[in-house]
Amino acid sequence: MKTKLIALALTAGFGLAISAQAKLPPAPPADPAKVEAKKKADAEAAEKTKAANDAAAEKAVKNFQGNMKKAGKPVPKPTPIAAAPAAPAKAAAPAKPAEKAPAKKS
Numbered sequence: 846m847k848t849k850l851i852a853l854a855l856t857a858g859f860g861l862a863i864s865a866q867a868k869l870p871p872a873p874p875a876d877p878a879k880v881e882a883k884k885k886a887d888a889e890a891a892e893k894t895k896a897a898n899d900a901a902a903e904k905a906v907k908n909f910q911g912n913m914k915k916a917g918k919p920v921p922k923p924t925p926i927a928a929a930p931a932a933p934a935k936a937a938a939p940a941k942p943a944e945k946a947p948a949k950k951s
Contacts, residue, residue: 906923
């Protein structure tokens with residue numbers, strides 16, 4: 846009985862929460878000028894973040910190379926990062942399907 850009462854209370858709570866959300870008014874339409882300004886600000890922020898990440902990466906590399914030189918170890922040459930290759934064209938379907946292996950007998 847106690848379990849049923851708890852389940853009923855939870856169901857009622859979820860129902861009230863959902864019905865309260867359904868009655869919220871729709872969001873006002875966005876002003877095109879504000880949208881463009883936000884896009885521009887986001888682009889500038891992304892550019893600044895990228896520049897900061899690049900600077901931090903360069904600093905880390907210089908630190909690593911300096912520590913390697915101080916330790917008297919050879920400094921590994923950096924591996925160039927190439928752009929991702931274009932996806933290859935879809936391969937042609939095989940001429941005949943692969944044969945199934947014979948079933949094992951127990």
